[in-house]
Amino acid sequence: MSHKTKKLNTQIASSGRDKKWTSGIVNTPVYRASTVVFDTMKDMRHAIKNRANKVMFYGRRGTPTHFSFQEAVSELEGGAGTALYPSGAAAISGSLLSFLKSGDHLLMVDSVYEPTRDLCDKLLAGYGIETSYYDPMIGHGIRELIKPNTKVLFLESPGSLTMEVQDVPTLCEIAHQHGLITILDNTWASPINCRPFDLGIDISIQAATKYICGHSDVMLGTATANEQHWPQLRENSYLMGQCASADDVYLAARGLRTLGVRMKQHEKNALEIAQWLSERPEIDHIRHPAFESCPGHEFFKRDFSAANGLFSFALKRGDIESVTAFVEGMQHFKMGFSWGGYESLILGIFDVNRIRSINKWDETKPLIRLHIGLEDTEDLITDLQAAFDRYNFIINKS
Numbered sequence: 001m002s003h004k005t006k007k008l009n010t011q012i013a014s015s016g017r018d019k020k021w022t023s024g025i026v027n028t029p030v031y032r033a034s035t036v037v038f039d040t041m042k043d044m045r046h047a048i049k050n051r052a053n054k055v056m057f058y059g060r061r062g063t064p065t066h067f068s069f070q071e072a073v074s075e076l077e078g079g080a081g082t083a084l085y086p087s088g089a090a091a092i093s094g095s096l097l098s099f100l101k102s103g104d105h106l107l108m109v110d111s112v113y114e115p116t117r118d119l120c121d122k123l124l125a126g127y128g129i130e131t132s133y134y135d136p137m138i139g140h141g142i143r144e145l146i147k148p149n150t151k152v153l154f155l156e157s158p159g160s161l162t163m164e165v166q167d168v169p170t171l172c173e174i175a176h177q178h179g180l181i182t183i184l185d186n187t188w189a190s191p192i193n194c195r196p197f198d199l200g201i202d203i204s205i206q207a208a209t210k211y212i213c214g215h216s217d218v219m220l221g222t223a224t225a226n227e228q229h230w231p232q233l234r235e236n237s238y239l240m241g242q243c244a245s246a247d248d249v250y251l252a253a254r255g256l257r258t259l260g261v262r263m264k265q266h267e268k269n270a271l272e273i274a275q276w277l278s279e280r281p282e283i284d285h286i287r288h289p290a291f292e293s294c295p296g297h298e299f300f301k302r303d304f305s306a307a308n309g310l311f312s313f314a315l316k317r318g319d320i321e322s323v324t325a326f327v328e329g330m331q332h333f334k335m336g337f338s339w340g341g342y343e344s345l346i347l348g349i350f351d352v353n354r355i356r357s358i359n360k361w362d363e364t365k366p367l368i369r370l371h372i373g374l375e376d377t378e379d380l381i382t383d384l385q386a387a388f389d390r391y392n393f394i395i396n397k398s
């Protein structure tokens with residue numbers, strides 16, 4: 001049965017499990033390898049000739065553990081091939097460096113993940129690659145920012161922390177009219193809640209560290225390309241020495257098999273909590289793509305099939321002391337950055353504008369980001385209720 005006729009959860013359960021990788025075992029085993037040995041010159045020459053095409057040749061090119069997972073991610077994302085990296089950040093740098101060279105111009109969304117911004121400002125700038133940041137809500141206005149040497153349009157939707165949802169099809173259409181390559185950080189949607197290649201994306205990136213692995217114990221990145229861009233992404237990433245450990249890939253493939261059910265529960269729990277928060281008097285607005293108060297909500301409704309557990313909200317007021325009182329002393333929400341695991345997380349963010357050059361945040365309205373895990377929402381709400389009590393105690397003192 002072709003993957004086009006399979007429903008999503010069937011695809012999640014079956015993708016990449018070809019018998020040539022699994023040897024009939026349910027999960028493709030961990031094949032650790034550096035050296036691959038050959039019996040004859042003929043075998044070796046065959047491997048050299050087909051080394052880019054899922055034939056075992058050298059550890060860095062991958063083993064059945066990698067090939068199986070790469071096929072699964074390609075199928076779910078809807079692309080032609082998937083390169084693996086030791087982290088999501090490496091998938092981003094590996095993708096950008098595969099297509100940019102000295103003298104090129106890059107259009108980067110202003111609401112991008114902080115390490116991606118740092119890569120542009122600290123590393124790419126030194127290589128003679130110029131970055132311009134654009135408003136995530138720019139839409140047709142992107143046309144005015146394209147220069148003769150613009151090579152890549154980079155998107156992240158929804159944006160990190162502030163969650164703006166971009167008009168991906170419009171941006172991609174304009175980018176392609178000018179011969180640009182479109183790269184999307186698709187981590188929030190994971191490979192199942194958005195179809196990036198149907199929206200005009202050429203390369204879709206996942207921090208597999210997040211929902212694919214799903215258990216907060218692996219660092220891994222993927223970049224999936226369409227037919228046209230796959231050979232260049234594959235070869236250039238290989239030239240940069242990018243590869244991932246078979247053990248980590250095994251854990252990612254294991255996580256992937258439950259992505260559908262985990263995501264459904266994360267979404268349900270998060271919507272329930274966001275709804276509860278939206279009725280609190282202390283809240284200015286909710287930054288959850290499924291809420292009208294989130295910029296680009298209309299694009300979320302059009303382009304995504306579901307949400308997940310990650311969203312932010314803005315308080316009407318607050319300072320370091322009151323926000324600290326909010327986020328410290330939680331029972332179930334732990335303070336930490338890498339979301340997408342089964343557990344709930346909380347972050348109090350004061351300096352959004354440090355990582356925004358176009359869309360300045362109103363810093364009088366502190367932003368809190370939550371990752372809603374798989375715990376019972378009653379317990380999470382009790383935890384948040386106590387957080388508001390601590391916060392209000394400080395606010396009412398001042």
Ligand SMILES: *Cc1c(COP(=O)(O)O)cnc(C)c1O
Nearest residue numbers: 087088089113185187207209220
């Ligand atoms: C976490 C994250 C990354 C980086 O992934 P790592 O595996 O931690 O390097 C990239 N993009 C987004 C949107 C992320 O949330």
